[in-house]
Amino acid sequence: MHTFEFIRPADVANAVATAAQAKTAQQGADIRFVAGGTTLIDLMKLNVETPARLIDINRLPLDKIEMTPDGGLKIGATVRNADLAHHPVVQRDYTVLSQALLAGASAQLRNMATTAGNLLQRTRCMYFRDAAMPCNKREPGTGCPAITGSNHTLAVLGTSEHCIATHPSDMCVAMAALEVTIHVQGSRGTRAVPIGQFHVLPGNTPQRETVLEPGDLITHVTLPPPVAGSSQVYLKLRDRASYEFALASAAVVVSIARGNVTRARIALGGVGTRPWRSPEAEAALVGRSANPANFRKAAEAALRAAKPQSENAFKIELAKRCLTHALQMAATA
């Protein structure tokens, strides 16, 4: 691990001002915020991340879960995944989020990992994590050995010829289906970013994963008011029963009235280069009868643009079955 200066900021403004001196907020940033550390310390040990300055945000007042005036929920940046998953309002009104959080990592890691950190979780692509290998995300222009190499776990949606790395988060998939808003404080003030606009596709700049700029600190996330009568499911399929990243997952928030789907929010995990909201699946569902045949049609629509690699074509069918099954679970809940 490269050495660094460890900074305990007095307040959020101080943290933002310090971080604003960074050259980039993306891969290889020279200044990083640290909260849980579960991704960043791991990558620093691998020399994938080599910040010269580390800003510890754990003591900043960003660890609260509060109701918002409109009936939604405000989740502080450093709220731990375990606390969010077990919060009574989340368990009651945002079950898909609680289920997604509890499907991720281990109990120890969920006690450490934070809301903002999970939004910025990094891919598990083995080429990205191995500093001895070429990787366009880690070292732009060096190539993507995953495309001709080991890509069993990598993405089939949103890929480019430069990068096929999967976004690993479960939490983000549920948040995409819940249409959360991410609140950022930067050197030019505060702004709110819908989660659908927060993560960017790899394209020809896979080193850029989000819209964050130097100095930008995620302060909190807001959940919209719960949709009355909606049914929510997070279903995760993986190589072992627990403590493993998704090969395919589905977050569904659907409303069904008199046998017909009246509203649907669908997102997929484990298959996309970012948390994968599927407006195609949603359009295929709304106004139609809630039955297995229509659920399968929605799943076909969600994966229509999928591009398989040498080892991961199975993911396309797996994701379709995952979404179909999740919808069936929601319809019969």
Place this chain on the structure above:
Amino acid sequence: MSEQKPTEPRKHHADVRGLSRRSFLTTAGTAGVIAALDGRDLTAQSPSADPPRIDDRVGNAQVTLHVNGKEHRLRIDPRTTLLDCLRETIALTGTKKGCDHGQCGACTVHVNGRRVNSCLSLALMHDGEEITTIEGLGTADALHPMQAAFVAHDGYQCGYCTSGQIMSAVALLTEPCGPDDIAVKELMSGNICRCGAYLNIVRAIQQVRRTA
């Protein structure tokens, strides 16, 4: 770790020269890391003593940890993980380093009563916090009920993952967890046992949960 007193293993590993394998490794490991990282425990020094000469570039970060009820004022390299700080600077070697990447759970300790992977946390992030390691759980003469249950149910073979398993299991007692074995397995999935003692680990935990 197959004997009756897992918290005091040095009695069971003494070699013919009277220096136990454990105490030798502890001594050598501590000396080695001070040379390498300049990490040191200042707690035992009198306040009037000259401050130790420490390179300003590394090894000069100050942190106070409360470990098993004892305060440690430390000067460490900022890169020092909580795990390395416990093992190498404070010389509490009961906590184990397995993968060093948060994938095995051998390094599990409690921070402010919650279980965490100490390998993925910097010691500097825990200034003033309460740390509990396996050494703080029970004594050889008065085992924690979970330690006793692991002995009774043979919840280990080689013992390397055991302190992490027990720290996880003790934390589990205060977490939301369903009554069935499947719920225990899910909440213990962050602790890998290469020997495959899982069945007996679950039995040990369930026995403690039933009698708690």
